[in-house]
Amino acid sequence: MKYAAIIARFILLVFLQVLVFNRFLFLGYFNPYVYILFLIYLPTTIPRWGTLLWAFGLGLAVDLFENSAGLHAAASVFLAYLRPVFFGYLTRGTEQDRSAINFRKVAPFALGVYALSCIFIHHLLLFLLESFQWAEWKSIFKRTFFSTLFTFVFVLLFQLWNFRRNRTIP
């Protein structure tokens, strides 16, 4: 049952990314990569090797449509590996266990900081690998910064929706 929900989310986010968000452009230049919502909210009860494999599959699925072999896969696996580093934000000052975090019970601010860190790490590696040369570091940081903000807006919208849904259905 748990896996059915995860698979449904996986498919939904890949299709949303490919069919909708890849055509969404801010200033004609910055693309939101909302599909990493899947990795941000992937249950922490899944073993770490499972998380890495999910991330690899997710990145590969997006790569398939973007014609960018391996690019999103590399960035997603990197995020999946580093994700536990940011769990500290979520468990600080609460009773929650690191190995079984309930994202719905985390304070909104902590969740925002956690999501922002995840998005930044992912986008930085993505744009670094895309240009593949340090000489363009200015453009890399500019794109990382604005795309991170842009993705974050969509993540916030999702959180708002999730938050309200919890209120109406206790």
Next chain:
Amino acid sequence: MRYLLFLLRRSRIFFLFLLLEGLALAMIINQRSYQRAVFINSTQRHLGELLEATDQFTRYLHLREENEVLARQNARLQALLARAQYFQVARGDTTVDSTHQQRFVSIPARVINSSYSKRNNFLTLNQGSQAGIKKGMGVTGPHGVVGVINRVSPHFASAIPIINPNLSLTGKIANSQYFGVLQWAPELGHRQLYLSDIPRYAQVDSGDAVITDSRSLIFPEGIPVGTVLDKTLQSDQNFLQLTLQMSTDFARLEHVFVIQDKLSRELDTLQP
């Protein structure tokens, strides 16, 4: 040995991470250096079909506009038919009866997937080798130059657009015939282009038209590229770098033509 096994077991997550990253990087490098990632690219038939199906939705939204552009282009092409032909002169003053022979053939195709906001942009077309498309052929749109074919499968083809830093073409200023190198850089955005290596004594004004040059061996002469926006002196102080406003808008490109040069092989035997 036991310790080694213990170490492997303890850091198995890290090794899995390294393995997956290595796989992804290998794919990236493979696609970059040989342009032939065989199993992941959208020229694959099934993905191509899926992309085409999603494109059918968006196509109708632009139908009216596209029709207008095509009608205008038809009118222009009919007026220019002689340019796509060459004179066949037999010897001295005698001419063969059929003086005009076809040199350039254009194959109509539709863009089913494209990007214009990335660093390495690309296009996917819905025609492939069954329509006669080969690697290296030029692609033009209703407003001007688009790019060059780089991969072909039986039903689909992918092209590198001029808004990709890996592609450079020859272009010239229409009224003064000075030619230079057309090259794009990511900081320009998808509406602008550089034309560099123009001699500094050349008279260039903003608004001058830039067209393709017959030196490029890919496009017929005279296909519009854009108009001059701005000029700066290059760092070597001898040449000008012009910034162009491109005539093709890659954000809404739909119908394109792949250009086949029937004399390209003959030209290749002559020029090194």
